[in-house]
Amino acid sequence: MKGQKDTGRRKEGASLSRTDLRGHVKAWIQHHRLSAADSLMRVLDSLGSSFLTWLVIGIALALPVGLNVALDNMTRVTAGWDSPAQISLFLQGEVSLDRLREIEVELAARDDVSETRAILRDEALDEFRTLSGFADVLASMQANPLPDVLLVTPDAALDGRGVSALRAELQGHSDVAEAVLDMEWLQRLNSLMALSRRLVLAIGGMLVVGVVLILGNTIRLAIESRRDEIVIVKLIGGSNGFVRRPFLYTGLWYGVGGGVLAALLVTAALWSLEKPISDLAMLYESAFQLSGFGVMGSLNLVILGGLLGLAGAWLAVSRHLARIEPR
Amino acid sequence: MISFNRVSKRYGEGRDALREITIEIAQDELVFLTGHSGAGKSTLLRLIMLMDRPSRGQVIVNGQNLAGVRPRNIPQHRRSIGVVFQNHQLLFDRTIFDNVALPLIIAGYEAREVGRRVRAALDKVGLLNRERAMPISLSGGEQQRVGIARAVVGKPKILLADEPTGNLDPTLSAEIMNLFEAFNQVGVTVLIASHDLVLISRLRHRIITLSQGCLVSGRAQ
Numbered sequence: 001m002k003g004q005k006d007t008g009r010r011k012e013g014a015s016l017s018r019t020d021l022r023g024h025v026k027a028w029i030q031h032h033r034l035s036a037a038d039s040l041m042r043v044l045d046s047l048g049s050s051f052l053t054w055l056v057i058g059i060a061l062a063l064p065v066g067l068n069v070a071l072d073n074m075t076r077v078t079a080g081w082d083s084p085a086q087i088s089l090f091l092q093g094e095v096s097l098d099r100l101r102e103i104e105v106e107l108a109a110r111d112d113v114s115e116t117r118a119i120l121r122d123e124a125l126d127e128f129r130t131l132s133g134f135a136d137v138l139a140s141m142q143a144n145p146l147p148d149v150l151l152v153t154p155d156a157a158l159d160g161r162g163v164s165a166l167r168a169e170l171q172g173h174s175d176v177a178e179a180v181l182d183m184e185w186l187q188r189l190n191s192l193m194a195l196s197r198r199l200v201l202a203i204g205g206m207l208v209v210g211v212v213l214i215l216g217n218t219i220r221l222a223i224e225s226r227r228d229e230i231v232i233v234k235l236i237g238g239s240n241g242f243v244r245r246p247f248l249y250t251g252l253w254y255g256v257g258g259g260v261l262a263a264l265l266v267t268a269a270l271w272s273l274e275k276p277i278s279d280l281a282m283l284y285e286s287a288f289q290l291s292g293f294g295v296m297g298s299l300n301l302v303i304l305g306g307l308l309g310l311a312g313a314w315l316a317v318s319r320h321l322a323r324i325e326p327r
Numbered sequence: 328m329i330s331f332n333r334v335s336k337r338y339g340e341g342r343d344a345l346r347e348i349t350i351e352i353a354q355d356e357l358v359f360l361t362g363h364s365g366a367g368k369s370t371l372l373r374l375i376m377l378m379d380r381p382s383r384g385q386v387i388v389n390g391q392n393l394a395g396v397r398p399r400n401i402p403q404h405r406r407s408i409g410v411v412f413q414n415h416q417l418l419f420d421r422t423i424f425d426n427v428a429l430p431l432i433i434a435g436y437e438a439r440e441v442g443r444r445v446r447a448a449l450d451k452v453g454l455l456n457r458e459r460a461m462p463i464s465l466s467g468g469e470q471q472r473v474g475i476a477r478a479v480v481g482k483p484k485i486l487l488a489d490e491p492t493g494n495l496d497p498t499l500s501a502e503i504m505n506l507f508e509a510f511n512q513v514g515v516t517v518l519i520a521s522h523d524l525v526l527i528s529r530l531r532h533r534i535i536t537l538s539q540g541c542l543v544s545g546r547a548q
Contacts, residue, residue, distance in 0.1 A: 023437055024435050027435035027436055031432060031435070034432070232416045232429075234405075235416065236430050236433065237402045237405035240399075242402075327378075
């Protein structure tokens with residue numbers, strides 16, 4: 001029985017000549033073209049509701065992408081803030097004033113140091129007394145607990161790693177108790193930005209899931225509205241793949257349209273922000289210019305939209321199409 | 328070409344739609360299937376099209392035991408059978424041409440071949456001049472002829488019809504039956520379910536009568 005079936009199949013395979021195969025491939029491509037065109041016509045036929053779908057997808061995609069572009073720009077701004085950091089050298093308690101001056105001269109002579117400034121322990125105590133409001137407490141102290149401090153400004157050409165290396169070297173100096181890089185605020189900002197990026201990623205992820213579900217639902221409705229047609233096609237021998245195809249294209253068109261709209265929204269937002277930001281930059285005497293996300297970014301967004309559309313359509317099709325059978 | 332071997336079909340609620348049916352239909356035959364509604368005519372056709380599976384017994388179509396056809400191969404099986412439905416089952420948002428072309432598109436014919444075959448099929452049913460019309464603008468008889476053109480356009484070896492003259496007047500019904508006879512004469516096996524006894528007894532073909540799921544008259548072979 002099994003053998004019989006096999007030979008039958010083989011015979012069928014052998015009779016499929018090359019021209020037949022080419023014809024089938026051609027016809028398959030032709031049906032793809034037909035489905036794509038037919039789906040596009042259906043999407044365009046109900047332009048009002050299609051536009052709403054596009055807008056929903058567009059907004060859902062534009063939001064995380066727009067936030068990401070904003071973060072990219074902020075990263076570019078703060079990248080310039082790395083170098084003029086200061087290193088505070090807290091000196092050992094027994095260092096004399098003469099020795100302090102010696103060290104200051106020695107450091108100022110270095111290539112990688114652009115400036116040094118000494119804050120003497122007595123000056124520091126005065127400042128602390130006036131600013132902190134702990135004057136009474138400090139007055140009751142017998143000795144000044146504060147050390148002498150040398151503020152070292154690294155050369156502007158030094159990058160973050162160079163500055164760190166310099167700090168490490170100065171830490172090794174015999175008269176230095178501790179060398180502290182005054183970059184905590186920058187580190188805080190950076191970790192805040194990293195957190196924001198995570199948040200954008202999380203929001204983006206949720207919105208992407210949302211887009212897939214919205215599209216899935218839209219396609220589900222399209223499937224429902226063409227139920228009779230699906231039954232007829234299945235009755236006369238349409239395979240699941242054949243029935244699936246137009247709906248996958250419908251999803252693709254919704255997704256691509258949404259991606260295009262998202263790209264337009266982000267571009268429009270950037271365009272409207274460009275003037276105020278360059279004004280602001282001018283006030284800070286900075287040459288900063290808002291960077292967009294370019295043609296490639298737009299293209300990626302459209303491709304992403306298309307892929308999400310396909311995913312949503314696939315979700316709907318795999319859940320609902322198999323259930324529609326001729327009764 | 329079509330053979331039923333002690334086939335029974337019981338639906339979930341315990342109703343026997345078919346009981347121990349044994350029928351043999353040869354390749355060059357045109358056979359009428361008759362009986363009251365609920366006698367099992369439609370069930371029998373559904374089993375041939377694999378819209379249902381028998382509860383017991385064997386159905387063999389064109390040499391293939393249908394029990395061996397897996398779900399993913401059902402579309403392929405259906406493509407080898409032409410079916411005419413009582414309610415036409417046309418797509419009302421497509422032209423006559425597109426409706427008739429559907430089985431060929433599904434089977435993957437090239438556009439040129441599709442055009443040639445669709446026109447040939449429409450010519451056979453006398454609707455060649457209406458290919459650009461929409462189904463809604465056609466009369467019931469014309470719609471049924473579109474359904475027939477769609478059923479034969481893929482040149483199937485087997486043609487099934489479920490009450491093809493159900494809503495038509497006697498003249499149109501006779502015309503439709505003549506069409507089926509013409510296809511039978513070129514070697515297509517035709518099985519027509521119909522309760523129009525007056526009409527089918529005038530035509531000289533084998534008549535199988537079902538009653539409550541049982542074969543009550545008509546030769547089994």
